[in-house]
Amino acid sequence: xxxxxxxxxxxxxxxxxxxxxxxxxxxxxxxxxxxxxxxxxxxxxxxxxxxxxxxxxxxxxxxxxxxxxxxxxxxxxxxxxxxxxxxxxxxxxxxxxxxxxxxxxxxxxxxxxxxxxxxxxxxxxxxxxxxxxxxxxxxxxxxxxxxxxxxxxxxxxxxxxxxxxxxxxxxxxxxxxxxxxxxxxxxxxxxxxxxxxxxxxxxxxxxxxxxxxxxxxxxxxxxxxxxxxxxxxxxxxxxxxxxxxxxxxxxxxxxxxxxxxxxxxxxxxxxxxxxxxxxxxxxxxxxxxxxxxxxxxxxxxxxxxxxxxxxxxxxxxxxxxxxxxxxxxxxxxxxxxxxxxxxxxxxxx
Amino acid sequence: xxxxxxxxxxxxxxxxxxxxxxxxxxxxxxxxxxxxxxxxxxxxxxxxxxxxxxxxxxxxxxxxxxxxxxxxxxxxxxxxxxxxxxxxxxxxxxxxxxxxxxxxxxxxxxxxxxxxxxxxxxxxxxxxxxxxxxxxxxxxxxxxxxxxxxxxxxxxxxxxxxxxxxxxxxxxxxxxxxxxxxxxxxxxxxxxxxxxxxxxxxxxxxxxxxxxxxxxxxxxxxxxxxxxxxxxxxxxxxxxxxxxxxxxxxxxxxx
Numbered sequence: 142x143x144x145x146x147x148x149x150x151x152x153x154x155x156x157x158x159x160x161x162x163x164x165x166x167x168x169x170x171x172x173x174x175x176x177x178x179x180x181x182x183x184x185x186x187x188x189x190x191x192x193x194x195x196x197x198x199x200x201x202x203x204x205x206x207x208x209x210x211x212x213x214x215x216x217x218x219x220x221x222x223x224x225x226x227x228x229x230x231x232x233x234x235x236x237x238x239x240x241x242x243x244x245x246x247x248x249x250x251x252x253x254x255x256x257x258x259x260x261x262x263x264x265x266x267x268x269x270x271x272x273x274x275x276x277x278x279x280x281x282x283x284x285x286x287x288x289x290x291x292x293x294x295x296x297x298x299x300x301x302x303x304x305x306x307x308x309x310x311x312x313x314x315x316x317x318x319x320x321x322x323x324x325x326x327x328x329x330x331x332x333x334x335x336x337x338x339x340x341x342x343x344x345x346x347x348x349x350x351x352x353x354x355x356x357x358x359x360x361x362x363x364x365x366x367x368x369x370x371x372x373x374x375x376x377x378x379x380x381x382x383x384x385x386x387x388x389x390x391x392x393x394x395x396x397x398x399x400x401x402x403x404x405x406x407x408x409x410x411x412x413x414x415x416x417x418x419x420x421x422x423x424x425x426x427x428x429x430x431x432x433x434x435x436x437x438x439x440x441x442x443x444x445x446x447x448x449x450x451x452x453x454x455x456x457x458x459x460x461x462x463x464x465x466x467x468x469x470x471x472x473x474x475x476x477x478x479x480x481x482x483x484x485x486x487x488x489x490x
Numbered sequence: 491x492x493x494x495x496x497x498x499x500x501x502x503x504x505x506x507x508x509x510x511x512x513x514x515x516x517x518x519x520x521x522x523x524x525x526x527x528x529x530x531x532x533x534x535x536x537x538x539x540x541x542x543x544x545x546x547x548x549x550x551x552x553x554x555x556x557x558x559x560x561x562x563x564x565x566x567x568x569x570x571x572x573x574x575x576x577x578x579x580x581x582x583x584x585x586x587x588x589x590x591x592x593x594x595x596x597x598x599x600x601x602x603x604x605x606x607x608x609x610x611x612x613x614x615x616x617x618x619x620x621x622x623x624x625x626x627x628x629x630x631x632x633x634x635x636x637x638x639x640x641x642x643x644x645x646x647x648x649x650x651x652x653x654x655x656x657x658x659x660x661x662x663x664x665x666x667x668x669x670x671x672x673x674x675x676x677x678x679x680x681x682x683x684x685x686x687x688x689x690x691x692x693x694x695x696x697x698x699x700x701x702x703x704x705x706x707x708x709x710x711x712x713x714x715x716x717x718x719x720x721x722x723x724x725x726x727x728x729x730x731x732x733x734x735x736x737x738x739x740x741x742x743x744x745x
Binding site: 335338339342343344345346347349350353354356357358359360361362363364365371375481 | 541543562563564567568572573575579580581582583584588591592593595596597598600601602604605606608612615616619655656658659
């Protein structure tokens with residue numbers, strides 16, 4: 142009873158904390174930091190999705206950002222002046238997620254026999270192909286508007302209530318990033334819930350079995366093809382959903398936002414946080430989104446301390462970021478919050 | 491006795507090497523059939539063909555008069571032939587219990603929707619999987635290790651766990667590839683008793699590959715002998731013992 146009570150108290154405290162966070166951050170650090178929090182939530186969603194493919198099923202995917210792109214472009218093209226279409230978000234988000242899921246199957250099908258480094262190379266190619274297509278599909282027929290990207294994308298509107306501008310609710314003023322924060326928070330929590338449920342189920346065990354030993358998994362009655370495709374499709378769906386949200390939030394997207402570096406970054410988030418373990422993955426995503434932004438202050442610090450610029454602030458920022466990554470992997474090789482499996486692998490193998 | 495499995499004129503070629511040459515073999519319902527032969531005789535190749543891991547170059551395979559040709563391993567399991575591996579293949583970083591729960595995959599149905607919603611049917615199925623897995627761990631005698639990671643189990647217990655995982659699929663036939671390898675004499679005796687129990691109490695049909703001929707003689711109802719990819723004998727242990735081709739295969743032609 143008391144354990145249950147304390148669990149409830151933790152839950153309520155966490156809920157209040159998460160609800161108040163954007164208000165406090167905007168008051169204390171400014172609106173740009175609320176935007177960073179919004180992006181962090183999107184990255185949590187992406188990392189949780191990629192974790193299904195890489196962490197659960199053990200399929201190394203280096204082109205994951207392509208599904209984010211598919212979701213984002215699905216939203217952007219159908220809710221912007223590009224084609225003069227303005228479909229509602231509740232239709233576009235599932236569409237983008239579903240379309241990304243189909244792309245997940247398209248990537249999964251030809252790579253079923255590949256594992257490890259070989260799979261990584263093919264997925265990397267797939268990610269680049271999608272980006273290059275988006276970059277070049279402005280001729281002969283202008284589908285994506287090419288490198289210029291799609292502009293003036295509709296903000297997300299829930300029953301006429303736009304998240305794209307400041308709103309007053311019950312006497313409290315909410316800025317647009319704050320409104321998006323609440324939407325993203327709800328959807329991210331839903332994504333985490335789905336991922337946790339899948340992990341602890343017949344499906345999750347089948348993924349883990351494939352990761353551990355494909356032959357034994359087959360001998361245990363697991364259909365290798367379907368189970369792998371399911372992992373690719375599920376992961377891609379999360380990516381597509383996050384992509385649609387990103388397009389509505391940002392109002393502008395271009396192929397540049399979906400480059401290889403982004404895929405690598407999301408992979409870093411789950412490796413660093415603790416592959417296969419949801420709390421670790423969430424922590425990794427938040428840290429890797431917030432850290433590079435926080436390191437911007439180091440540039441100011443340099444100027445204040447030394448009086449002039451020795452190293453370009455942006456270079457210094459990325460240098461420190463890389464250094465922090467190396468330190469984290471040195472001291473926590475299994476991730477910040479490793480899964481039980483991961484911890485064991487690194488201890489004994 | 492009724493014939494459960496019929497292997498008819500099966501050959502398997504790997505490049506220029508003929509691993510199996512025109513092998514025919516019948517497995518009767520409820521028997522313990524041993525498969526012996528020198529190293530490289532094709533015993534494991536025959537197992538791999540029976541369980542869908544290899545497709546034979548030629549020949550036919552029947553289980554209860556249903557052709558097994560061209561089926562994937564998971565489909566063969568669905569039809570009721572389960573196996574273990576010569577070099578133990580467990581899910582090393584999963585607990586013993588989870589290993590057996592995975593083995594239940596082919597007899598359960600919960601999909602993505604059921605996993606996410608956890609409605610009543612999927613909760614009940616999950617509870618049933620867990621209960622059955624505990625039962626099987628108890629049956630093979632390692633229930634006290636249910637939460638131990640598979641790779642931290644002793645060698646003998648790993649072999650037992652692999653059997654429990656195979657049993658989780660409710661098979662008709664259980665194919666054991668060198669189940670006694672690396673076991674001491676006492677462990678071999680308990681394993682022998684376990685295999686007999688599987689036949690007597692669960693009504694399973696067993697196919698066993700093993701090098702310990704003496705152990706096999708006391709366990710099996712019938713024994714088939716492979717040599718250089720060909721079946722040279724198939725008979726009761728007593729007849730196998732005095733079979734001239736078996737003796738020459740094991741001791742050389744000069745014997």
